[in-house]
Amino acid sequence: MTPDLIVKYSRASALADGVLIDVSDFAREAGFKLPVAVTDTLYHGYLTPPLELAKEGQSLNGRLWDTLSVLRFAIKASPVTDRLSFTVLFAQVPDAEPEPVDLLAVCGPGDSGEPVITIMLPSDD
Numbered sequence: 001m002t003p004d005l006i007v008k009y010s011r012a013s014a015l016a017d018g019v020l021i022d023v024s025d026f027a028r029e030a031g032f033k034l035p036v037a038v039t040d041t042l043y044h045g046y047l048t049p050p051l052e053l054a055k056e057g058q059s060l061n062g063r064l065w066d067t068l069s070v071l072r073f074a075i076k077a078s079p080v081t082d083r084l085s086f087t088v089l090f091a092q093v094p095d096a097e098p099e100p101v102d103l104l105a106v107c108g109p110g111d112s113g114e115p116v117i118t119i120m121l122p123s124d125d
Contacts, residue, residue, distance in 0.1 A: 010111045011037070011110050011111050011116065012111050014037075018040055019039070019040055020037040020038070020039060020040070020118065021037060021038050021039075021040060021043045022035070022036075022037050023036050023037060023038055023064060023068075024036050024037070026061070026064055026065075026068070027068055027117075030065060030068040030069065030072065031068075031072060032068065032072070032117065034107070034115050034117050035110065035114075035116045035117070036068075036116070036117045036118075036119065037116070037117070037118050037119070038064075038067075038118070038119045038120065039118070039119070039120040039121065039124040041120070041121055041123075041124050042103065042119060042120055042121055042124070045121070046063065046088075046090045046101055047060055047063045047064050048060050048063075049063060049091075050092060050093070052093070052094050053091055053092075053093075053094060056094060058091065063090065066088060067088050067103070067119065070086055070088050071084075071086055071103075071105055071119065074086040074105075075105075082106060082107045082108060083104065083105070083106050083107075084104070084105045084106075085102060085103070085104055085122070086102075086103055086105065087100045087101065087102050087103065088100075088101055088103055089101070101121075102121075102122055103119060103120065103121060103122075104119070104120050104121070104122050104124075104125055105117055105118070105119050106118050106120070106125070
């Protein structure tokens with residue numbers, strides 16, 4: 001027996017609510033052909049640099065570019081799959097070694113069945 005659907009939360013609603021952040025324009029520049037969004041947790045926790053690092057030249061665009069570049073390499077190196085784990089190094093405090101952060105990219109159907117990519121922390125899944 002299939003459980004009854006209680007709530008349907010669309011990708012469009014998640015984007016409008018800020019739960020997902022659309023980075024498709026930037027992703028196209030990095031070579032992605034599909035729409036790409038990141039979770040707010042990833043965006044605010046890692047892609048947006050801490051103020052101290054922003055003062056030293058770290059930027060959202062640079063961190064996003066690095067993340068998308070690592071993902072493109074991981075996609076090319078992996079077998080065909082709709083879920084891909086990969087690791088990106090993020091500096092979080094000045095003068096410290098960047099820390100490896102495990103990420104998950106999921107390619108799935110958007111609201112109209114079109115393929116879309118969502119990048120997230122594993123705990124966001």
